[in-house]
Amino acid sequence: MRMSTRGRYGARAMLDIALNYEKGPVSLRELAQRQELSIKYLEQLIQPLRTAGLIKSIRGAGGGYTLARLPDDINLLQIVQALENLTPVDCLNNPEACSRISKCATYDVWKEVQDSTRNILASLTLTDMVERQLQKLNEL
Amino acid sequence: MRMSTRGRYGARAMLDIALNYEKGPVSLRELAQRQELSIKYLEQLIQPLRTAGLIKSIRGAGGGYTLARLPDDINLLQIVQALENLTPVDCLNNPEACSRISKCATYDVWKEVQDSTRNILASLTLTDMVERQLQKLNEL
DNA sequence: TAGAATACCTAGTAGCATACTAGGATATCT
DNA sequence: AGATATCCTAGTATGCTACTAGGTATTCTA
Numbered sequence: 001m002r003m004s005t006r007g008r009y010g011a012r013a014m015l016d017i018a019l020n021y022e023k024g025p026v027s028l029r030e031l032a033q034r035q036e037l038s039i040k041y042l043e044q045l046i047q048p049l050r051t052a053g054l055i056k057s058i059r060g061a062g063g064g065y066t067l068a069r070l071p072d073d074i075n076l077l078q079i080v081q082a083l084e085n086l087t088p089v090d091c092l093n094n095p096e097a098c099s100r101i102s103k104c105a106t107y108d109v110w111k112e113v114q115d116s117t118r119n120i121l122a123s124l125t126l127t128d129m130v131e132r133q134l135q136k137l138n139e140l
Numbered sequence: 141m142r143m144s145t146r147g148r149y150g151a152r153a154m155l156d157i158a159l160n161y162e163k164g165p166v167s168l169r170e171l172a173q174r175q176e177l178s179i180k181y182l183e184q185l186i187q188p189l190r191t192a193g194l195i196k197s198i199r200g201a202g203g204g205y206t207l208a209r210l211p212d213d214i215n216l217l218q219i220v221q222a223l224e225n226l227t228p229v230d231c232l233n234n235p236e237a238c239s240r241i242s243k244c245a246t247y248d249v250w251k252e253v254q255d256s257t258r259n260i261l262a263s264l265t266l267t268d269m270v271e272r273q274l275q276k277l278n279e280l
Numbered sequence: 281t282a283g284a285a286t287a288c289c290t291a292g293t294a295g296c297a298t299a300c301t302a303g304g305a306t307a308t309c310t
Numbered sequence: 311a312g313a314t315a316t317c318c319t320a321g322t323a324t325g326c327t328a329c330t331a332g333g334t335a336t337t338c339t340a
Contacts, residue, residue, distance in 0.1 A: 001141060001142070001143055001147070001220070001224065001225070001226050001227075001228060001257065002141070002142075002225060002227065002228055002229075003141055003228040003229055003250070004297090004298065004299085005298080005299065005300090006298085006299085007141070008229060008246065008250070011246045011249070012244075012246055015245060015246060025315095027314085027315065027316090028315080028316080029314090029315085036240070038299095038300075038301080040300075040301060040302075041299070041300055041301080043316080043317080043318095044299090044300085046316090047316095047317075047318085057315090057316060057317085058308090058315085058316085059306080059307045059308060059315060059316045059317080060306095060307050060308020060309055060314070060315055060316075061307090061308055061309040061310075061312095061313060061314040061315055062308080062309055062310090062314075062315075063307085063308070063309085063314080063315045063316065064315075064316085065316090076249065080141070084141065085141070085142060086141050087141075087142065088141060088142055088143040089142075089143055089148060100176070102276075102280065103276060103277060103280065104152075104276075105155060105269050105270075105272040105273035105276055106148065106151045106152055106155060106269070108272055108276075109151070109216065109264055109269060109272075110143070110148070112260065112264075113257065113260055113261065116256065116257070116260050117141065117253065117256070117257050117260075120252065120253055120256050120257075121253065124249055124252075129245050129246070129249060130245075132245040132248055132249070133245035136242075136243060136244075136245055136248075137243060140242065140243065144326090144327065144328085145327075145328065145329090146327085146328085167285085167286065167287090168286080168287075169285090169286080178328095178329075178330080180329075180330060180331080181328070181329055181330085183287080183288080183289095184328090184329085186287090187287095187288080187289090197286095197287060197288085198286085198287085198337090199286065199287045199288080199335080199336045199337060200285070200286055200287075200335095200336050200337020200338055201283095201284065201285040201286055201336090201337055201338040201339070202285075202286075202337080202338055202339090203285080203286050203287065203336085203337070203338085204286075204287085205287090281340100282339100282340090283338105283339090283340090284337100284338085284339085284340100285336100285337085285338080285339100286335100286336080286337075286338090287334100287335080287336075287337095288333100288334075288335070288336090289332105289333085289334075289335095290331100290332095290333090290334105291330100291331085291332090292329105292330080292331075292332100293328100293329085293330080293331105294327105294328095294329090294330100295326105295327085295328090295329100296325105296326085296327080296328100297324105297325090297326080297327090298323105298324085298325080298326090299322100299323095299324085299325100300321105300322085300323085300324100301320100301321080301322080301323100302319100302320085302321075302322105303318105303319095303320090303321105304317100304318090304319095305316105305317075305318075305319105306315100306316080306317070306318095307314100307315080307316075307317090308313100308314085308315075308316095309312105309313085309314080309315090310311100310312090310313085310314100
Protein backbone atom coordinates (compact mmCIF):
# COMPACT_ATOMS: atom_id res chain seq x y z
CA MET A 1 0.00 0.00 0.00
CA ARG A 2 2.54 2.57 -1.08
CA MET A 3 2.16 5.70 -3.09
CA SER A 4 4.52 6.32 -5.95
CA THR A 5 6.44 9.52 -6.50
CA ARG A 6 4.06 10.31 -9.33
CA GLY A 7 1.13 10.96 -7.05
CA ARG A 8 3.21 12.75 -4.47
CA TYR A 9 5.12 14.99 -6.84
CA GLY A 10 1.93 15.65 -8.73
CA ALA A 11 0.22 16.82 -5.56
CA ARG A 12 3.14 19.12 -4.80
CA ALA A 13 3.08 20.49 -8.30
CA MET A 14 -0.65 21.20 -8.15
CA LEU A 15 -0.30 22.86 -4.77
CA ASP A 16 2.52 25.01 -6.11
CA ILE A 17 0.47 26.07 -9.10
CA ALA A 18 -2.48 26.81 -6.81
CA LEU A 19 -0.34 28.93 -4.50
CA ASN A 20 0.73 31.02 -7.47
CA TYR A 21 -2.75 31.18 -8.90
CA GLU A 22 -2.86 34.99 -8.87
CA LYS A 23 0.63 35.52 -10.25
CA GLY A 24 -0.05 33.90 -13.58
CA PRO A 25 1.28 30.72 -15.18
CA VAL A 26 3.95 28.70 -13.43
CA SER A 27 6.70 27.37 -15.69
CA LEU A 28 8.25 23.97 -15.20
CA ARG A 29 11.57 25.67 -14.51
CA GLU A 30 10.20 27.60 -11.53
CA LEU A 31 8.23 24.60 -10.36
CA ALA A 32 11.24 22.30 -10.52
CA GLN A 33 13.38 24.83 -8.68
CA ARG A 34 10.91 25.45 -5.86
CA GLN A 35 9.99 21.82 -5.43
CA GLU A 36 13.53 20.51 -5.90
CA LEU A 37 12.45 18.11 -8.60
CA SER A 38 13.84 17.48 -12.08
CA ILE A 39 12.22 19.36 -14.95
CA LYS A 40 12.27 16.29 -17.14
CA TYR A 41 10.41 14.15 -14.66
CA LEU A 42 7.90 16.88 -13.85
CA GLU A 43 7.28 17.20 -17.55
CA GLN A 44 6.01 13.64 -17.55
CA LEU A 45 3.76 14.12 -14.58
CA ILE A 46 2.26 17.36 -15.71
CA GLN A 47 0.86 15.96 -18.94
CA PRO A 48 -1.64 13.55 -17.34
CA LEU A 49 -2.79 16.39 -15.09
CA ARG A 50 -3.45 18.44 -18.17
CA THR A 51 -5.32 15.74 -20.06
CA ALA A 52 -7.34 15.15 -16.89
CA GLY A 53 -8.49 18.75 -17.22
CA LEU A 54 -6.99 19.91 -13.94
CA ILE A 55 -4.52 22.41 -15.39
CA LYS A 56 -4.12 24.20 -18.69
CA SER A 57 -0.90 25.10 -20.40
CA ILE A 58 0.29 28.25 -22.09
CA ARG A 59 2.99 27.54 -24.62
CA GLY A 60 5.91 29.71 -25.64
CA ALA A 61 8.04 32.20 -23.75
CA GLY A 62 6.39 33.46 -20.58
CA GLY A 63 4.13 30.44 -20.63
CA GLY A 64 3.54 27.73 -18.07
CA TYR A 65 0.63 26.13 -16.27
CA THR A 66 -2.41 27.43 -14.43
CA LEU A 67 -5.37 25.73 -12.80
CA ALA A 68 -8.10 24.82 -15.26
CA ARG A 69 -10.77 25.22 -12.57
CA LEU A 70 -11.22 26.90 -9.23
CA PRO A 71 -9.11 25.37 -6.45
CA ASP A 72 -12.35 24.46 -4.73
CA ASP A 73 -13.30 22.22 -7.63
CA ILE A 74 -10.09 20.22 -7.61
CA ASN A 75 -9.52 17.52 -5.05
CA LEU A 76 -6.70 15.17 -4.22
CA LEU A 77 -8.50 12.14 -5.59
CA GLN A 78 -8.60 13.69 -9.03
CA ILE A 79 -4.92 14.56 -8.84
CA VAL A 80 -3.70 11.20 -7.63
CA GLN A 81 -6.02 9.29 -9.90
CA ALA A 82 -4.60 11.06 -12.93
CA LEU A 83 -1.12 9.87 -12.03
CA GLU A 84 -1.31 6.41 -10.56
CA ASN A 85 -3.40 3.32 -10.20
CA LEU A 86 -5.48 3.74 -7.07
CA THR A 87 -7.09 0.31 -7.20
CA PRO A 88 -5.61 -1.68 -4.35
CA VAL A 89 -6.60 -4.98 -5.93
CA ASP A 90 -7.33 -5.73 -9.58
CA CYS A 91 -10.50 -7.73 -9.03
CA LEU A 92 -12.26 -4.60 -7.74
CA ASN A 93 -12.43 -2.98 -11.14
CA ASN A 94 -11.88 -5.97 -13.35
CA PRO A 95 -14.18 -8.88 -12.46
CA GLU A 96 -12.35 -11.23 -14.81
CA ALA A 97 -9.12 -10.82 -12.88
CA CYS A 98 -10.13 -13.54 -10.44
CA SER A 99 -12.58 -16.41 -10.65
CA ARG A 100 -13.08 -16.59 -6.90
CA ILE A 101 -14.95 -13.33 -6.45
CA SER A 102 -18.34 -14.89 -5.81
CA LYS A 103 -17.06 -16.86 -2.84
CA CYS A 104 -14.25 -14.56 -1.68
CA ALA A 105 -14.97 -12.59 1.48
CA THR A 106 -11.76 -10.62 1.28
CA TYR A 107 -13.02 -9.09 -1.96
CA ASP A 108 -15.69 -7.21 0.01
CA VAL A 109 -13.12 -6.09 2.50
CA TRP A 110 -10.76 -4.62 -0.09
CA LYS A 111 -13.72 -2.89 -1.67
CA GLU A 112 -14.39 -1.22 1.63
CA VAL A 113 -10.77 -0.16 1.94
CA GLN A 114 -10.76 1.24 -1.57
CA ASP A 115 -13.96 3.19 -1.09
CA SER A 116 -12.88 4.84 2.09
CA THR A 117 -9.45 5.86 0.88
CA ARG A 118 -11.10 7.40 -2.14
CA ASN A 119 -13.46 9.28 0.11
CA ILE A 120 -10.63 10.74 2.13
CA LEU A 121 -8.76 11.87 -0.95
CA ALA A 122 -11.91 13.30 -2.48
CA SER A 123 -12.64 15.30 0.65
CA LEU A 124 -9.39 17.23 0.40
CA THR A 125 -9.59 20.11 -2.07
CA LEU A 126 -6.77 22.28 -3.34
CA THR A 127 -8.26 25.13 -1.31
CA ASP A 128 -7.80 23.05 1.84
CA MET A 129 -4.25 22.28 0.92
CA VAL A 130 -3.42 25.91 0.17
CA GLU A 131 -4.84 26.91 3.54
CA ARG A 132 -2.75 24.33 5.32
CA GLN A 133 0.35 25.38 3.47
CA LEU A 134 -0.07 29.07 4.32
CA GLN A 135 -0.77 28.26 7.94
CA LYS A 136 2.28 26.04 8.09
CA LEU A 137 4.54 28.73 6.68
CA ASN A 138 3.19 31.22 9.20
CA GLU A 139 4.12 28.93 12.04
CA LEU A 140 7.78 28.85 11.05
CA MET B 141 -1.67 2.75 -3.91
CA ARG B 142 -1.74 -0.93 -4.68
CA MET B 143 -1.70 -3.89 -2.39
CA SER B 144 0.72 -6.69 -3.11
CA THR B 145 -0.22 -10.34 -3.30
CA ARG B 146 1.48 -10.80 0.06
CA GLY B 147 -1.16 -8.91 1.97
CA ARG B 148 -4.02 -10.35 -0.05
CA TYR B 149 -2.92 -13.97 0.08
CA GLY B 150 -2.06 -13.54 3.72
CA ALA B 151 -5.57 -12.35 4.46
CA ARG B 152 -7.03 -15.32 2.60
CA ALA B 153 -4.78 -17.70 4.48
CA MET B 154 -5.76 -16.24 7.83
CA LEU B 155 -9.42 -16.39 6.94
CA ASP B 156 -9.04 -20.01 5.89
CA ILE B 157 -7.32 -20.92 9.14
CA ALA B 158 -10.02 -19.08 11.07
CA LEU B 159 -12.80 -20.92 9.23
CA ASN B 160 -11.21 -24.21 10.24
CA TYR B 161 -10.51 -23.09 13.77
CA GLU B 162 -12.53 -25.94 15.34
CA LYS B 163 -11.20 -28.69 13.09
CA GLY B 164 -7.62 -28.39 14.26
CA PRO B 165 -4.48 -27.24 12.49
CA VAL B 166 -4.55 -26.40 8.80
CA SER B 167 -1.59 -27.68 6.80
CA LEU B 168 -0.04 -25.69 3.99
CA ARG B 169 -1.05 -28.42 1.59
CA GLU B 170 -4.76 -28.06 2.39
CA LEU B 171 -4.46 -24.31 2.45
CA ALA B 172 -2.74 -24.17 -0.92
CA GLN B 173 -5.33 -26.49 -2.41
CA ARG B 174 -8.36 -24.62 -1.13
CA GLN B 175 -6.97 -21.20 -1.91
CA GLU B 176 -5.45 -22.20 -5.24
CA LEU B 177 -2.05 -20.85 -4.28
CA SER B 178 1.38 -22.42 -4.42
CA ILE B 179 2.63 -24.13 -1.27
CA LYS B 180 6.07 -22.63 -1.68
CA TYR B 181 4.83 -19.08 -1.85
CA LEU B 182 2.39 -19.56 1.03
CA GLU B 183 5.29 -20.90 3.02
CA GLN B 184 6.96 -17.53 2.73
CA LEU B 185 3.89 -15.58 3.73
CA ILE B 186 3.01 -17.74 6.68
CA GLN B 187 6.27 -17.18 8.49
CA PRO B 188 5.83 -13.42 9.08
CA LEU B 189 2.32 -14.12 10.33
CA ARG B 190 3.76 -16.55 12.81
CA THR B 191 6.52 -14.24 14.04
CA ALA B 192 3.89 -11.53 14.36
CA GLY B 193 2.16 -13.80 16.84
CA LEU B 194 -1.04 -14.22 14.82
CA ILE B 195 -0.77 -17.97 14.23
CA LYS B 196 1.15 -20.80 15.81
CA SER B 197 2.57 -23.83 14.07
CA ILE B 198 2.51 -27.51 14.92
CA ARG B 199 5.36 -29.37 13.31
CA GLY B 200 5.49 -32.94 12.06
CA ALA B 201 2.89 -35.18 10.48
CA GLY B 202 -0.65 -34.07 11.18
CA GLY B 203 0.65 -30.60 11.97
CA GLY B 204 -0.18 -27.23 10.47
CA TYR B 205 -1.26 -23.83 11.66
CA THR B 206 -3.88 -22.52 14.05
CA LEU B 207 -4.78 -19.07 15.28
CA ALA B 208 -2.58 -17.92 18.12
CA ARG B 209 -5.39 -15.78 19.55
CA LEU B 210 -9.14 -15.56 19.37
CA PRO B 211 -10.45 -14.40 15.97
CA ASP B 212 -11.87 -11.38 17.73
CA ASP B 213 -8.38 -10.30 18.74
CA ILE B 214 -6.94 -10.41 15.24
CA ASN B 215 -7.66 -7.64 12.77
CA LEU B 216 -6.78 -6.98 9.18
CA LEU B 217 -4.30 -4.26 10.02
CA GLN B 218 -2.19 -6.72 11.97
CA ILE B 219 -2.31 -9.21 9.12
CA VAL B 220 -1.46 -6.81 6.34
CA GLN B 221 1.15 -5.01 8.39
CA ALA B 222 3.00 -8.28 8.99
CA LEU B 223 3.30 -8.83 5.26
CA GLU B 224 3.80 -5.51 3.55
CA ASN B 225 4.81 -1.94 3.99
CA LEU B 226 1.67 0.03 4.76
CA THR B 227 3.35 3.42 4.84
CA PRO B 228 2.15 5.30 1.77
CA VAL B 229 5.06 7.72 1.92
CA ASP B 230 8.44 7.25 3.59
CA CYS B 231 8.60 10.63 5.30
CA LEU B 232 5.66 9.66 7.52
CA ASN B 233 7.67 7.18 9.55
CA ASN B 234 11.15 8.33 8.76
CA PRO B 235 11.60 12.08 9.26
CA GLU B 236 15.04 12.02 7.65
CA ALA B 237 13.62 10.79 4.38
CA CYS B 238 12.83 14.32 3.30
CA SER B 239 14.17 17.70 4.33
CA ARG B 240 11.02 19.53 3.33
CA ILE B 241 8.71 18.18 6.01
CA SER B 242 8.54 21.36 8.03
CA LYS B 243 7.22 23.35 5.10
CA CYS B 244 5.40 20.61 3.20
CA ALA B 245 1.62 20.71 3.38
CA THR B 246 1.19 17.46 1.49
CA TYR B 247 2.98 15.70 4.34
CA ASP B 248 0.00 16.41 6.60
CA VAL B 249 -2.36 15.19 3.94
CA TRP B 250 -0.61 11.86 3.45
CA LYS B 251 -0.55 11.45 7.20
CA GLU B 252 -4.31 11.78 7.21
CA VAL B 253 -4.66 9.24 4.43
CA GLN B 254 -2.39 6.80 6.24
CA ASP B 255 -4.21 7.15 9.54
CA SER B 256 -7.63 6.56 8.09
CA THR B 257 -6.69 3.54 6.02
CA ARG B 258 -5.11 2.04 9.12
CA ASN B 259 -8.31 2.68 11.02
CA ILE B 260 -10.41 0.89 8.44
CA LEU B 261 -8.13 -2.13 8.42
CA ALA B 262 -7.97 -2.19 12.21
CA SER B 263 -11.75 -2.13 12.46
CA LEU B 264 -12.11 -5.40 10.55
CA THR B 265 -11.52 -8.46 12.73
CA LEU B 266 -11.20 -12.06 11.66
CA THR B 267 -14.57 -12.68 13.28
CA ASP B 268 -16.11 -10.13 10.93
CA MET B 269 -14.47 -11.72 7.96
CA VAL B 270 -15.58 -15.21 8.94
CA GLU B 271 -19.13 -13.95 9.29
CA ARG B 272 -19.05 -12.38 5.87
CA GLN B 273 -17.61 -15.50 4.35
CA LEU B 274 -20.28 -17.77 5.81
CA GLN B 275 -23.02 -15.40 4.76
CA LYS B 276 -21.61 -15.24 1.26
CA LEU B 277 -21.49 -19.01 0.93
CA ASN B 278 -25.10 -19.23 2.12
CA GLU B 279 -26.18 -16.89 -0.62
CA LEU B 280 -24.81 -19.11 -3.36
C1' DT C 281 12.40 -47.80 14.25
C1' DA C 282 11.42 -46.66 9.42
C1' DG C 283 9.07 -43.70 6.73
C1' DA C 284 5.65 -40.40 5.68
C1' DA C 285 4.12 -35.93 6.44
C1' DT C 286 4.74 -31.82 7.92
C1' DA C 287 7.07 -27.14 9.17
C1' DC C 288 11.41 -24.37 8.68
C1' DC C 289 15.21 -21.96 6.33
C1' DT C 290 18.13 -19.83 2.69
C1' DA C 291 19.07 -18.72 -1.86
C1' DG C 292 18.04 -17.97 -6.13
C1' DT C 293 15.57 -15.54 -10.51
C1' DA C 294 12.46 -13.77 -14.31
C1' DG C 295 9.61 -10.15 -15.21
C1' DC C 296 7.66 -5.82 -14.36
C1' DA C 297 7.08 -1.26 -12.52
C1' DT C 298 9.20 2.83 -10.95
C1' DA C 299 11.77 6.74 -11.52
C1' DC C 300 13.93 8.70 -13.98
C1' DT C 301 17.10 10.81 -18.47
C1' DA C 302 17.71 12.25 -23.46
C1' DG C 303 16.80 14.46 -27.60
C1' DG C 304 14.31 16.78 -30.50
C1' DA C 305 9.89 19.13 -32.44
C1' DT C 306 6.58 22.82 -31.91
C1' DA C 307 4.72 27.14 -30.28
C1' DT C 308 4.95 31.93 -28.61
C1' DC C 309 6.80 36.13 -26.82
C1' DT C 310 10.03 40.10 -27.36
C1' DA D 311 15.75 35.89 -35.06
C1' DG D 312 16.34 34.04 -30.85
C1' DA D 313 15.04 32.97 -26.31
C1' DT D 314 11.88 30.56 -23.60
C1' DA D 315 8.45 27.59 -23.10
C1' DT D 316 5.55 23.28 -23.77
C1' DC D 317 5.01 18.80 -26.13
C1' DC D 318 6.21 14.07 -27.57
C1' DT D 319 8.60 9.59 -27.91
C1' DA D 320 12.06 6.55 -26.60
C1' DG D 321 15.36 4.61 -23.75
C1' DT D 322 17.26 2.63 -19.24
C1' DA D 323 19.03 1.41 -14.56
C1' DT D 324 17.42 -0.11 -10.35
C1' DG D 325 14.63 -2.31 -7.25
C1' DC D 326 10.66 -4.85 -6.01
C1' DT D 327 7.35 -8.51 -6.65
C1' DA D 328 6.13 -12.97 -7.08
C1' DC D 329 7.52 -16.52 -7.23
C1' DT D 330 10.65 -21.45 -7.48
C1' DA D 331 14.22 -24.77 -5.65
C1' DG D 332 16.45 -27.60 -2.53
C1' DG D 333 17.49 -29.06 1.58
C1' DT D 334 16.98 -29.62 7.00
C1' DA D 335 14.46 -30.49 11.25
C1' DT D 336 10.52 -32.30 13.63
C1' DT D 337 6.74 -35.32 14.74
C1' DC D 338 3.21 -38.78 14.02
C1' DT D 339 1.97 -43.55 12.72
C1' DA D 340 2.57 -48.39 11.48
